[in-house]
Amino acid sequence: MPSMAVPPTPGLASFLKSLNANPVETSIEHFISLLKRRQIRSSRACAVATTHLLIQVLAPATPFTALLARIRQVGARLTAAQPRELAVGNMVRRVLGLVREVAEESPESASGGGGGGDSTADAKPLSHRPPLPSSISALSPLKHGATAPAETTTGTTTTTTTITAPSPLRETHAGRPPLPTQSTSYAPGPPAATSLFGIFSRPETPSPASTPAGAQSPSRAAAHMPGGAAKEHRERGSPSSSSGGMSGGETLSGLREMLDELDSAAEQIAGVALDHVHGGELILTHTASATVQRFLLAAARKRRFTLVHVESGPNDDGDTRGAVLMGSGRKAGAAPGGGGGGGWGGGGPLGGEDDEEAGAPAEERFRPLTAAGVSVVLVPDAAVFALMARVNKVVLAPHGVLANGGLVACGGAATVAAAARAHRVPVVVVSPVFKLSPLYPFDVAELIEVGDPGRVVGFGEEGATRWLGEVVDVVNPVFDYVKPEFVDLYITNLGGCAPSYLYRIVADHYRVEDVNL
Amino acid sequence: MAASQSSASFDIVSTYRRLLSEDPELTMPVAAIESLVEAFAASQASTISETLTVLSNATHTLKAAIPNPISLSAGTDLFQRYLITTLRPGAGGDFDAIRSHLLSNGRLFVERAKASRDKIAGFGRHFIRDGATVLTNGGSRVVGAMLRSAADASGGSVRFRVIFALSQNEHDDNDAIEGTEIVKSLRQKGVPVATIPEGAVAYSMGKVDMVIVGAEGVVENGGIISRLGTYQMGILAKAAGKPFYVVAESHKFVRLYPLSQYDLPINQQVIDFKIEGENDWKQGPDRGVPDDEGVDVGLEGQAKLAKSNMRSSQYFGNASANAVDFTPPDLISGIITESGVLTPSAVSEELIKIWF
Structure with missing residues (x-):
């Protein structure tokens, strides 16, 4: 149990404290080691730590291109350290998008034209990349963005076949002439550019690829700059950033907004709880999640309902019991070995999603639901199917949500979802937007972490030494992949949406060129 | 056509056919765009509305002459919308500039359309994992390109297999069967390919990890119009719980909203009742x-x-080579386009963007 090593348990709180004291590079290394040792886990903690770290990385007065390359490089290291913490990559991508947005809006950058962030990032010598720790990273889902082919990344995906097409993205950025800043009479392509017009774009921009790609990007973005040229500019998806200096203030305030969002997301989701939880209902939830806890607490203020709380061993049962009995998945402030189960890493294992590890006074924020007047029934996951017929609604919390509408959640979630489907019980997933990843689950097995088999069968158990590893394989998957068909509704901090609509939220939050870090 | 004297001398239908036959890699929508560009070049139209009239007449002629104009109409619509949006007053479009752009870059559009196929192939191969068995059908070039790209990506040791459903209800000259060439080229690359008759799709489904098909057109609700037999593959894949992916370039998005199989704007007699003596x-x-x-x-x-x-084509009605069916969106797991992997519901948004 690594977390026992140092008296002040290493974790999010200690990391955030150390951030200001240490040079950036040290902090990066620190974070990487925390990620690798799973001392920072759960999507929220990862997102918070990543954002704080990137604030440090942002040095004022760096040229945009250098900044993009730098963030990208840091991001690649972080995601390689722990590819399954999707939130890390998500935040890195959002920061990249933010920097690009600032770059595109600031006047001096527009005149810069030329080589964009991608080209610099791509040109970056491979030696800067950390060696890949294992084969999983080479195959990591993080390299498989759904919105851009892997060619945009360099070497790590060693695959190869060069697409014969004149590798569009790179070329564009390299050879692009300055884009006109104002709409000139010499129409720079279709003003209402859309991806479908991709093949018509003007010859000066020899990239069919970047146009459609960019147009995937949000109308939210387009709405910011209604000007024809500005839109064009944007929709070309070109990081036309470059020579301009970095207007640190804007980016920084954007990052602070992101931090606020991380803080307030659960609150916002809880805000709609009354619309979804009705009096007298029987709600089922699986394992401990702070987001679900808040959601249900908010509902409990006005509604009387019954909660079936499913615990799921061997990884998450401790957390779940903690949530039921004390209102916090993680015992106050991530006490090592807390959450009843002991286990690997502080608190429960990876289980409880987005637990407030941030040294938050958990007791103040959370009360057990029972204290709020909810009757709670704690059941083992073996009982899910039997109970499902009586349940009105299933509320799940994901570890990460994928671009196709599927989700990764604690082990056992797929069973719950399948049982719900069998009984036609609606499945509602409460997920803050930062958990939503632009990646596509090309290979589900890559997304699922395999945990400590010692939690299933202890090595001390009789016969264990004789059989384990030789004859008996013990596997302890920590996560489950739930297919999009099994989900009826996602509730994000932006509101509710169907799984088939998530692609749109992805497009609103991530730039296509950032999907592959 | 009464429209203009200039387009009278220009035969768009034969241009379209010529373009298609000259370049086997060309897709129908792009050939249609090409033909329209040539029609545009041949006309002496000097005003916007004149141009649009010439082009819409050419489009009608073309659509009327081709038995299944769904796919090409994606191209003609796209071209028309492009002109309308760029030439719209206030859009900053300069007629002469646009005209010269279009005329001088006709070839470029084709190149780009082909490049988008390569781009799709680039994504697509991430879908095909080691040990996977892929079921496909038809002669879709983009599916072929994707599978070849996946084979190349594996660096010599191919680790996936392909089951290719061939429709064999045609005159049984082996080369005439759609898809034979893809099968051949895949086998050359060392991909183990099994060819099965369409009747064996359900039988094979248990051995399949995913179904990948091409499309002639992707319609507004996210469904696809594709060669006959795709719909049943979709149903069978859904029944077996296997993912069903469609690979299509985004210039195949067409503004249609078919409600059923029999709601397509084409005249095909797949079901052709007969009695003896007719x-x-x-x-x-x-x-x-x-x-x-x-x-x-x-x-x-x-x-x-x-x-x-x-087995004359008459006997089978129109059901042989060119018949299509409509696969509704609920059977489709994802549409792989050059701008990403879309859910079927994303298609309408893309179309709305250009039409409204």
């Missing part, structure tokens, strides 16, 4: 009842003999 029927009693009625089982030997010469 004109087509004179070939003899041994061919008296269509195969799928199951009546001619006893006459199987004769039927086989008769097959090669009697």
Whole structure:
């Protein structure tokens, strides 16, 4: 149990404290080691730590291109350290998008034209990349963005076949002439550019690829700059950033907004709880999640309902019991070995999603639901199917949500979802937007972490030494992949949406060129 | 066409056919765009509305002359919308500039359209994992490109297999069957390919990890129009819980909203009821009842003999080579386009962006 090593348990709180004291590079290394040792886990903690770290990385007065390359490089290291913490990559991508947005809006950058962030990032010598720790990273889902082919990344995906097409993205950025800043009479392509017009774009921009790609990007973005040229500019998806200096203030305030969002997301989701939880209902939830806890607490203020709380061993049962009995998945402030189960890493294992590890006074924020007047029934996951017929609604919390509408959640979630489907019980997933990843689950097995088999069968158990590893394989998957068909509704901090609509939220939050870090 | 004298001398239909036959890699929508650009070049139109009239007349002529204009209409619509949006007053479009852009870059559009196929192939191969078995059908070039790209990506040691459903109800010249070339090229690359008749799709489904098909057109609700037999593959894949992916370039998005199989704007007689004694029927009693009625089982030997010469396209109505069906969006797991992997519901948004 690594977390026992140092008296002040290493974790999010200690990391955030150390951030200001240490040079950036040290902090990066620190974070990487925390990620690798799973001392920072759960999507929220990862997102918070990543954002704080990137604030440090942002040095004022760096040229945009250098900044993009730098963030990208840091991001690649972080995601390689722990590819399954999707939130890390998500935040890195959002920061990249933010920097690009600032770059595109600031006047001096527009005149810069030329080589964009991608080209610099791509040109970056491979030696800067950390060696890949294992084969999983080479195959990591993080390299498989759904919105851009892997060619945009360099070497790590060693695959190869060069697409014969004149590798569009790179070329564009390299050879692009300055884009006109104002709409000139010499129409720079279709003003209402859309991806479908991709093949018509003007010859000066020899990239069919970047146009459609960019147009995937949000109308939210387009709405910011209604000007024809500005839109064009944007929709070309070109990081036309470059020579301009970095207007640190804007980016920084954007990052602070992101931090606020991380803080307030659960609150916002809880805000709609009354619309979804009705009096007298029987709600089922699986394992401990702070987001679900808040959601249900908010509902409990006005509604009387019954909660079936499913615990799921061997990884998450401790957390779940903690949530039921004390209102916090993680015992106050991530006490090592807390959450009843002991286990690997502080608190429960990876289980409880987005637990407030941030040294938050958990007791103040959370009360057990029972204290709020909810009757709670704690059941083992073996009982899910039997109970499902009586349940009105299933509320799940994901570890990460994928671009196709599927989700990764604690082990056992797929069973719950399948049982719900069998009984036609609606499945509602409460997920803050930062958990939503632009990646596509090309290979589900890559997304699922395999945990400590010692939690299933202890090595001390009789016969264990004789059989384990030789004859008996013990596997302890920590996560489950739930297919999009099994989900009826996602509730994000932006509101509710169907799984088939998530692609749109992805497009609103991530730039296509950032999907592959 | 009454429209203009200039387009009278220009035969768009033959241009379209010529373009398609000259370049086997060309897709129908792009050929249609090409033809329209040539029509545009041949016309002396000097005003916007004149141009639009010329082009819309050419489009009508073309659509009327081609039996299944769904796919090409994606191209003509796209071209028309492009002109309208760029030439719209206030859009900053300069007629002469646009005109010269279009005329001088006709080839470029084609290149880009082909490049988007390569781009799709680039994504697509991430879908095909080691050990996977892929079921596909038809002669879609983009599916072929994607599978080849996946084979190349594996660096010599191919670790996936392909089951290729070939429709064999045609004149049984092996080369004429759609998809034979793809099968050949995949085998050359060392991909183990099994060819099965379409009747064996359900039988094979248990061995399949994913279904990947191409499309002639992707319609507004996210469904696809594709060669006959795709719909049933979709249903079977859904029933077996296997993912069903569609690979299509985004210039194949077409503004149609079919509600059912029989709601397509084309005239195909896949179901063609007959009784004995009708004109087509004179070939003899041994061919008296269509195969799928199951009546001619006893006459199987004769039927086989008769097959090669009697299976006229007439006999099958229009059902042989060019017939299409509509696969509704709920059967589709994802649409792989050059701008990403879309859910079917994303298609309408893309279309709305250009039409409204």
